[in-house]
Amino acid sequence: MAPRAKFTGTGMFVPDRVVTNDDLTKLMDTSDEWIRQRSGVVERRYIEEGQAPADLAQKASERALEAAGLEPADLDFIVLATLSAHADFPGTAFFLHELLGVPEIPCFDLRAQCSGFVYSLGVAKSMIEARQCRRVLVVGCEVHSTGLDLSDRGRDVAVLFGDGAGAVVLEANENAADTAGLLAVRLHAEGRYAKKLWIEAPGSGFTPVRLTHEMLDQGRHFPRMEGRFVFKHAVKRMPEVLLETLDAAGLKLQDVDLFLFHQANLRINEYVAQQLEIPADKCLHNIQRYGNCSAASIPMLLDEAVREGLLRPGRLVSMTTFGSGFSWSSAVARW
Numbered sequence: 001m002a003p004r005a006k007f008t009g010t011g012m013f014v015p016d017r018v019v020t021n022d023d024l025t026k027l028m029d030t031s032d033e034w035i036r037q038r039s040g041v042v043e044r045r046y047i048e049e050g051q052a053p054a055d056l057a058q059k060a061s062e063r064a065l066e067a068a069g070l071e072p073a074d075l076d077f078i079v080l081a082t083l084s085a086h087a088d089f090p091g092t093a094f095f096l097h098e099l100l101g102v103p104e105i106p107c108f109d110l111r112a113q114c115s116g117f118v119y120s121l122g123v124a125k126s127m128i129e130a131r132q133c134r135r136v137l138v139v140g141c142e143v144h145s146t147g148l149d150l151s152d153r154g155r156d157v158a159v160l161f162g163d164g165a166g167a168v169v170l171e172a173n174e175n176a177a178d179t180a181g182l183l184a185v186r187l188h189a190e191g192r193y194a195k196k197l198w199i200e201a202p203g204s205g206f207t208p209v210r211l212t213h214e215m216l217d218q219g220r221h222f223p224r225m226e227g228r229f230v231f232k233h234a235v236k237r238m239p240e241v242l243l244e245t246l247d248a249a250g251l252k253l254q255d256v257d258l259f260l261f262h263q264a265n266l267r268i269n270e271y272v273a274q275q276l277e278i279p280a281d282k283c284l285h286n287i288q289r290y291g292n293c294s295a296a297s298i299p300m301l302l303d304e305a306v307r308e309g310l311l312r313p314g315r316l317v318s319m320t321t322f323g324s325g326f327s328w329s330s331a332v333a334r335w
């Protein structure tokens with residue numbers, strides 16, 4: 001029988017700097033009321049000067065390793081999901097590789113935006129089940145704050161996002177009597193909507209150069225989003241893929257103990273839960289405190305769930321995402 005990919009450790013890290021909605025009103029024409037009502041966000045964290053994405057990823061990873069009772073040298077593979085990489089190349093995973101001091105194991109960044117962490121779980125699961133590796137570190141890490149348009153022009157997007165990192169260790173579980181592990185993962189994409197939520201510059205799609213002063217003046221290096229369009233697709237795709245994944249695992253909605261949704265907007269998640277008749281006490285959110293941390297949102301939630309005692313051995317957890325691409329995904333695991 002193929003081994004199962006079992007979660008053996010979780011960790012998260014957010015910078016100390018708290019930025020409240022009121023703080024943002026000093027930079028742009030917005031209000032605490034507007035932000036809370038539309039998105040649920042109350043505050044978020046921003047990095048301080050000198051902090052880089054890999055620093056956040058390192059702290060989250062070290063906590064996950066400690067929880068798993070492992071050393072960096074025990075790992076044999078690292079997948080890091082991000083849309084706000086440390087550099088154009090190489091991936092943030094390589095900077096993390098150095099900071100962790102792991103041996104010459106492979107690592108790479110996976111780019112599937114807010115669905116990146118669950119996509120990475122899918123990769124790790126396949127690698128473990130195919131016996132390509134036994135101990136995988138999966139990280140979600142974002143530094144959005146340095147890439148937001150914190151003026152009136154970018155206010156629709158800027159108020160939603162924050163910085164943070166989350167990490168998990170997945171290990172091969174060969175014990176047939178132990179049913180813990182990832183039971184099913186389902187991934188989807190619809191590239192025709194790639195430009196509905198994106199940062200276009202700098203990009204190799206531009207000739208003769210990737211970035212010009214004119215593009216900077218036009219703010220084309222900042223994220224742009226058709227908010228309502230994204231909202232409509234998110235509330236359709238998230239229930240679809242959640243049910244598809246449970247079905248693939250032979251489970252029903254009622255079997256699941258905890259639902260984790262990507263933290264893009266509390267209203268999206270409440271709408272999804274309502275459509276599926278999921279009781280509010282089975283859902284955990286942290287968007288109020290951290291905003292949308294894209295690929296880091298789900299692993300941060302997983303770590304909080306473990307620390308709050310919501311994920312004890314035997315419990316079933318469902319994780320569902322929607323994001324730029326468009327990309328959407330879901331995973332279900334027995335803890």
Ligand SMILES: CC(C)(COP(=O)(O)OP(=O)(O)OC[C@H]1O[C@@H](n2cnc3c(N)ncnc32)[C@H](O)[C@@H]1OP(=O)(O)O)[C@@H](O)C(=O)NCCC(=O)NCCS
Nearest residue numbers: 030031034038114155156159227228230231264265323324
């Ligand atoms: C972004 C979002 C919160 C905006 O809410 P909305 O109800 O759709 O709001 P709209 O974009 O229609 O804007 C409504 C008004 O608020 C204004 N507004 C936009 N951002 C604002 C801000 N930060 N503060 C105050 N007003 C703002 C708009 O200019 C608009 O004004 P107008 O009516 O005078 O034109 C919502 O569309 C959303 O959450 N979409 C999905 C986001 C998402 O999931 N993204 C990430 C996926 S990873």
